[in-house]
Amino acid sequence: MSKSTEAKVPYVVSNIERCMCPRCPVQADSVCTLEKIGNLKNEMKSLGEGEAPEPQKVPGVYCSAGTATCSDLDPNRDCICKTCPVWEEHRLEQASPMMYFCNIGRAT
Numbered sequence: 001m002s003k004s005t006e007a008k009v010p011y012v013v014s015n016i017e018r019c020m021c022p023r024c025p026v027q028a029d030s031v032c033t034l035e036k037i038g039n040l041k042n043e044m045k046s047l048g049e050g051e052a053p054e055p056q057k058v059p060g061v062y063c064s065a066g067t068a069t070c071s072d073l074d075p076n077r078d079c080i081c082k083t084c085p086v087w088e089e090h091r092l093e094q095a096s097p098m099m100y101f102c103n104i105g106r107a108t
C-alpha cells in the first residue's frame with residue numbers, strides 16, 4: 001500500500017468517544033444511525049477496556065473506518081467534523097477527503 005492511501009486516524013476507543021458524528025445533522029434523521037447511537041454505550045460496556053466495537057456498530061469515526069454502513073444519511077446537510085477534536089489533532093484539514101468521510105471515505 002502506498003503511503004498516501006494509509007488512514008491518518010487510528011481506529012481506537014478514544015477517537016470513537018470524541019467523535020462528533022453522532023451529533024451531526026447529516027445523520028440526525030437516519031433511523032439506521034439512531035439505532036446504532038442507542039446501542040453504542042452498551043456495546044462499549046460489553047467489551048474489555050480499550051477494545052473498540054466493530055466499525056459497522058459505530059455511528060462515527062468515518063475518518064478512520066471509511067464510509068457509513070447506513071444508507072439513509074443526508075449528505076446535503078452540514079458536516080461538523082471541523083468542530084471535532086480528532087479532526088484538529090490529526091490535522092485533517094490537510095487530508096483527502098477533509099470532511100464528509102461518511103459519504104466519501106476515510107481520511108488519507
Ligand code: SF4
Pocket residue numbers: 015018019020021060061062063064080081084085086087092101
Ligand atoms: S473528524 Fe469527523 S469522522 Fe472523524 S472522529 Fe471527528 S467527527 Fe468523527
Ligand code: SF4
Pocket residue numbers: 020021022024025026027060062063078079080081099100101102103
Ligand atoms: S463525517 Fe462529517 S458529515 Fe459524516 S456524520 Fe461525521 S460529522 Fe457528519
